[in-house]
């Protein structure tokens with residue numbers, strides 16, 4: 001059965017598009033059939049492309065994310081997606097608050113899927129420098145690998 005995964009951060013222009021890209025690559029590598037998307041809890045960047053520093057780190061790692069556009073999480077996402085994966089604890093709290101009664105999605109933190117990193121956040125790189133985006137890429141890649149293995153049942 002095709003599974004669906006939504007990655008959620010605050011702006012949907014830095015961390016969650018990178019998580020989406022890293023997870024897409026990992027799913028392809030494992031031959032997983034999954035629907036993948038990302039969204040933000042905030043409204044500021046709706047319709048915007050990823051932050052140029054996020055696009056740059058993705059490009060440095062061989063992935064193009066420049067075509068993505070930010071959107072906000074909706075109540076329907078909780079019915080549509082099997083997994084909604086938050087990038088930090090604040091995102092997770094916001095998601096729990098907005099979850100509709102008939103929402104079926106399983107909520108988690110991305111790094112919950114990494115041994116030894118349960119409960120950890122993928123830090124917000126927005127006010128940081130280029131080097132923070134390298135840490136973001138490394139974190140989302142680790143999380144994506146763990147999540148993909150879990151969904152694949154390996």
Ligand code: 4NP
Nearest residue numbers: 009010011012013014015126
């Ligand atoms: P993201 O990063 O949640 O990883 O997309 C941010 C993007 C924008 C803002 C904060 C974080 N902002 O305050 O506009």
